[in-house]
Amino acid sequence: MSAALAGIELYRKLARDGLFADVYQTRSSFIVAASDAECALLETHATALTSVGVGIERLAGERLRQRYPVLSPNARLAIEVQDEGHAIGYKIVHRLLTAAGVIVERASTVDRLLVDHDGYVRGVATEKGVVLADAVIIAAGNGSARLLGLDGVLRPRKGQLLVTERAPALNAAMPGAIMSGRYLLSKGSQAGDLATRSRGFGLVIDPLGTGQFLIGGTREDSDAGQSNDLAAVSRILADAVSLVPGLAGVRLLRAFAGVRTAVADGLPLVGALPGLRNAYLATGFEGDGICLGPVAGRAIAQLACAKHPAFDITAFDPGRFAGIGVAA
Amino acid sequence: MFDRDVIVVGGGPAGIAAAIEAARAGLSVDILEQRPSLGGAIYRQPIEGVAPIRQSRAALNRYAELMSALTAFVVGLRHMSVFLGMDGDGLVLFEDRGAGTVKSLRARAVVIAVGAVETVHPRPGWQLPGVSTAGGLQVMMKETGRPPQRRVLLAGSGPLLVAVAAQMIRLGNPPVAIVEAGDPFGSIRDGLGLLRFPGLLADALSYLLTVVASRTPWQRGTTLMSIERTRSGLEATLKDRNGTMRTMTADRIGLHDGIRANDFGLHPAAIDMPCGPIVIHAGDCREALGAVAAAADGARAGRQVARLLTAASSSTDEIERQLVRERKAQALLAQLFSPVNPPAPLSSLPRDTILCRCEGRTAGDLHSLIGPSDVLSGREVKHNGRFAMGACQGRFCATHVAALMNELRPGHPPVHAKDLIGQRWPLRPTSIAGLTHVASDDIENDQFRKVDANL
Ligand SMILES: Cc1cc2nc3c(=O)[nH]c(=O)nc-3n(C[C@H](O)[C@H](O)[C@H](O)COP(=O)(O)OP(=O)(O)OC[C@H]3O[C@@H](n4cnc5c(N)ncnc54)[C@H](O)[C@@H]3O)c2cc1C
Ligand SMILES: Cc1cc2nc3c(=O)[nH]c(=O)nc-3n(C[C@H](O)[C@H](O)[C@H](O)COP(=O)(O)OP(=O)(O)OC[C@H]3O[C@@H](n4cnc5c(N)ncnc54)[C@H](O)[C@@H]3O)c2cc1C
Numbered sequence: 037m038s039a040a041l042a043g044i045e046l047y048r049k050l051a052r053d054g055l056f057a058d059v060y061q062t063r064s065s066f067i068v069a070a071s072d073a074e075c076a077l078l079e080t081h082a083t084a085l086t087s088v089g090v091g092i093e094r095l096a097g098e099r100l101r102q103r104y105p106v107l108s109p110n111a112r113l114a115i116e117v118q119d120e121g122h123a124i125g126y127k128i129v130h131r132l133l134t135a136a137g138v139i140v141e142r143a144s145t146v147d148r149l150l151v152d153h154d155g156y157v158r159g160v161a162t163e164k165g166v167v168l169a170d171a172v173i174i175a176a177g178n179g180s181a182r183l184l185g186l187d188g189v190l191r192p193r194k195g196q197l198l199v200t201e202r203a204p205a206l207n208a209a210m211p212g213a214i215m216s217g218r219y220l221l222s223k224g225s226q227a228g229d230l231a232t233r234s235r236g237f238g239l240v241i242d243p244l245g246t247g248q249f250l251i252g253g254t255r256e257d258s259d260a261g262q263s264n265d266l267a268a269v270s271r272i273l274a275d276a277v278s279l280v281p282g283l284a285g286v287r288l289l290r291a292f293a294g295v296r297t298a299v300a301d302g303l304p305l306v307g308a309l310p311g312l313r314n315a316y317l318a319t320g321f322e323g324d325g326i327c328l329g330p331v332a333g334r335a336i337a338q339l340a341c342a343k344h345p346a347f348d349i350t351a352f353d354p355g356r357f358a359g360i361g362v363a364a
Numbered sequence: 365m366f367d368r369d370v371i372v373v374g375g376g377p378a379g380i381a382a383a384i385e386a387a388r389a390g391l392s393v394d395i396l397e398q399r400p401s402l403g404g405a406i407y408r409q410p411i412e413g414v415a416p417i418r419q420s421r422a423a424l425n426r427y428a429e430l431m432s433a434l435t436a437f438v439v440g441l442r443h444m445s446v447f448l449g450m451d452g453d454g455l456v457l458f459e460d461r462g463a464g465t466v467k468s469l470r471a472r473a474v475v476i477a478v479g480a481v482e483t484v485h486p487r488p489g490w491q492l493p494g495v496s497t498a499g500g501l502q503v504m505m506k507e508t509g510r511p512p513q514r515r516v517l518l519a520g521s522g523p524l525l526v527a528v529a530a531q532m533i534r535l536g537n538p539p540v541a542i543v544e545a546g547d548p549f550g551s552i553r554d555g556l557g558l559l560r561f562p563g564l565l566a567d568a569l570s571y572l573l574t575v576v577a578s579r580t581p582w583q584r585g586t587t588l589m590s591i592e593r594t595r596s597g598l599e600a601t602l603k604d605r606n607g608t609m610r611t612m613t614a615d616r617i618g619l620h621d622g623i624r625a626n627d628f629g630l631h632p633a634a635i636d637m638p639c640g641p642i643v644i645h646a647g648d649c650r651e652a653l654g655a656v657a658a659a660a661d662g663a664r665a666g667r668q669v670a671r672l673l674t675a676a677s678s679s680t681d682e683i684e685r686q687l688v689r690e691r692k693a694q695a696l697l698a699q700l701f702s703p704v705n706p707p708a709p710l711s712s713l714p715r716d717t718i719l720c721r722c723e724g725r726t727a728g729d730l731h732s733l734i735g736p737s738d739v740l741s742g743r744e745v746k747h748n749g750r751f752a753m754g755a756c757q758g759r760f761c762a763t764h765v766a767a768l769m770n771e772l773r774p775g776h777p778p779v780h781a782k783d784l785i786g787q788r789w790p791l792r793p794t795s796i797a798g799l800t801h802v803a804s805d806d807i808e809n810d811q812f813r814k815v816d817a818n819l
Contacts, residue, residue, distance in 0.1 A: 127748065140738060200796065262452075287794055289755065
């Protein structure tokens with residue numbers, strides 16, 4: 037939670053400074069409960085949020101209808117979480133790359149690190165040739181597993197997402213993203229029990245600035261990042277319509293999937309690689325990498341430049357897993 | 365386990381021929397067709413209660429032959445069924461527009477025969493209301509039996525412009541002019557080459573004679589550069605072969621710069637899939653070679669499926685020879701209609717020219733994304749420029765966006781339309797209500813029409 041707050045703090049700063057001015061917005065999100073079990077879970081979650089200083093409002097009955105008029109009558113309780121950050125991942129990536137003036141060698145897969153006997157990393161070998169460097173930062177998502185022999189530690193977690201056509205009136209009637217209380221159940225499962233659940237559903241409906249909706253999603257133990265299946269898409273949309281009935285009259289434009297990088301203990305891997313003098317790892321953000329990516333990236337850059345990271349990454353130390361190393 | 369042996373997508377000549385050959389081998393076959401009737405782009409049937417517009421006798425005969433062969437077999441016909449693609453589990457998905465639901469079928473093989481689409485080059489003003497494709501005007505005439513009204517200008521390149529003009533003339537509203545970038549009369553030798561393809565020649569001559577007799581101007585070697593809306597209508601700026609510019613005003617403009625395979629977003633052909641069905645492309649969506657070739661290519665695909673799924677051993681050698689011949693005919697046509705002056709590069713378009721009509725994205729938007737140093741991939745340009753992200757899923761813009769990217773970043777590996785579009789379902793925007801009421805695979809109780817002689 038404190039990492040997430042640091043992540044949001046950096047977004048806010050970059051928005052104030054101008055770099056993210058038009059690509060980061062704050063607005064409320066709404067977590068909605070429709071059953072007794074969900075209501076109970078939501079109350080607990082609300083208490084937890086309040087205790088770390090997040091502004092929330094509890095909405096029910098008439099007040100809920102006023103604040104969120106397009107919500108289904110089945111919704112019984114909602115928690116409005118104020119000042120939540122909102123940003124589109126690919127826009128952030130493009131903005132950061134452009135600002136840094138970095139040139140990306142696209143379509144260049146790194147095959148391995150070039151490690152000397154004393155643990156100094158000279159660079160990397162790619163299919164296109166060797167690239168020498170003073171320091172190497174591995175931020176290769178699921179690709180990090182192969183480079184570092186992290187097979188038992190990293191797990192691909194697929195997510196399916198949907199985008200609708202524009203529906204400006206419905207979009208304007210939604211003051212923020214809503215998620216079903218069931219998402220908490222699904223999200224709570226991320227620590228420890230990777231093997232027990234092969235596919236979870238958690239509903240988020242995000243009204244986009246274009247007037248479209250982004251609707252998600254699944255959490256699946258799979259790396260089939262290219263495919264969407266009818267069963268999942270139909271289930272997600274049925275859940276979405278039961279929360280916001282007006283979506284039934286909108287058309288689905290696109291379905292796509294991505295693969296998150298999950299870590300066995302549910303925490304990211306950010307820090308120096310044990311046994312290596314100048315190599316670092318930043319991955320394992322699972323479903324939070326848009327939020328955490330910039331702040332973790334900045335910390336790892338500081339570390340690589342022998343500065344003190346501005347954000348406490350001790351809990352994310354890759355050294356907590358025995359056997360992390362380089363398949364040299 | 366399987367609902368059908370073979371699903372054929374598209375009820376044009378290629379799809380019909382494929383269904384015939386697969387059914388002949390004893391396989392169970394369904395055809396999915398998005399429209400209310402079979403026929404495809406060329407044999408498009410009028411909507412109910414409208415008299416069909418005149419077609420050449422040869423074309424009528426070819427269609428009658430296909431249909432009588434089809435009726436000899438039991439083939440399931442699903443009208444108003446829009447193919448959405450194949451999902452990660454290998455299911456064939458379609459939206460049943462009649463029932464308002466999305467349905468899925470499991471098949472051993474899928475023949476995709478969704479035809480061609482028209483190419484239209486971007487030009488300033490091409491997105492204005494009143495500007496459509498020439499083929500769109502033709503479809504309207506075939507369905508309604510009425511010509512587009514008021515002053516119509518046809519422009520671009522290719523034999524279709526003459527065909528559309530002839531059909532308009534026969535229906536009583538000749539176009540104000542046909543503006544043609546090529547000059548098919550320019551080379552006697554190429555023209556004589558047509559003599560080797562009497563079928564093509566007969567069609568072409570009949571259309572040409574109609575155009576000549578009505579004195580419709582056919583302005584060859586001329587390019588439509590831009591369109592502007594003025595108080596008197598749509599003003600087209602034309603540039604002739606000597607570079608002289610002039611304007612012409614119309615109420616509607618039909619553009620057409622050729623046809624190309626409609627392969628956008630389709631699952632690629634695959635004949636040895638570990639899981640999931642065999643996928644074969646047939647007809648104009650594999651290679652745009654015209655109606656005769658489409659039927660032949662469909663038969664080839666149907667026989668290929670039969671060989672892969674049964675002990676059938678029917679040969680396709682004769683068909684391959686026929687395809688070679690049709691390819692030559694199309695190459696000759698392309699040569700006859702090749703532009704007199706090479707087309708201007710896309711990078712010379714004014715920056716405010718629309719590239720993506722769905723999202724209103726311009727050539728300038730693309731220029732500004734292609735920086736001098738870091739070179740974005742097709743996918744990044746798609747996301748950050750919002751190209752190929754609209755309702756048409758990139759059908760209209762992806763080819764041009766890729767071409768302009770390639771002009772702007774020479775020396776880099778070429779970007780293709782499919783890098784922007786990808787391969788995913790749904791291929792078309794699909795009703796969410798329909799997707800939440802996914803029909804069970806209760807095929808036996810499913811209402812669909814078997815092909816019968818009344819179609
Ligand atoms: C469906 C879904 C929904 C999500 N929703 C949210 C959300 O709401 N909020 C949020 O904060 N996060 C969300 N995320 C998570 C977020 O997208 C990820 O955490 C984030 O993208 C991780 O960033 P990364 O840079 O660590 O890794 P990635 O984005 O995975 O990038 C790794 C890069 O490394 C490259 N690579 C891999 N191997 C090699 C190699 N050998 N050589 C060279 N390059 C290599 C890859 O091509 C890739 O470009 C979601 C993810 C998914 C899938
Ligand atoms: C606009 C246009 C005009 C043409 N005019 C002429 C002409 O005048 N003379 C001539 O000789 N040739 C013409 N052609 C070429 C000729 O139509 C083709 O060569 C021939 O029809 C190709 O046959 P096909 O079966 O491959 O495709 P088509 O005949 O195009 O049949 C494809 C079928 O697939 C259906 N379909 C497409 N997408 C889906 C989907 N997602 N789900 C379900 N069904 C779908 C379509 O409705 C159509 O019925 C024209 C082509 C076009 C595009």
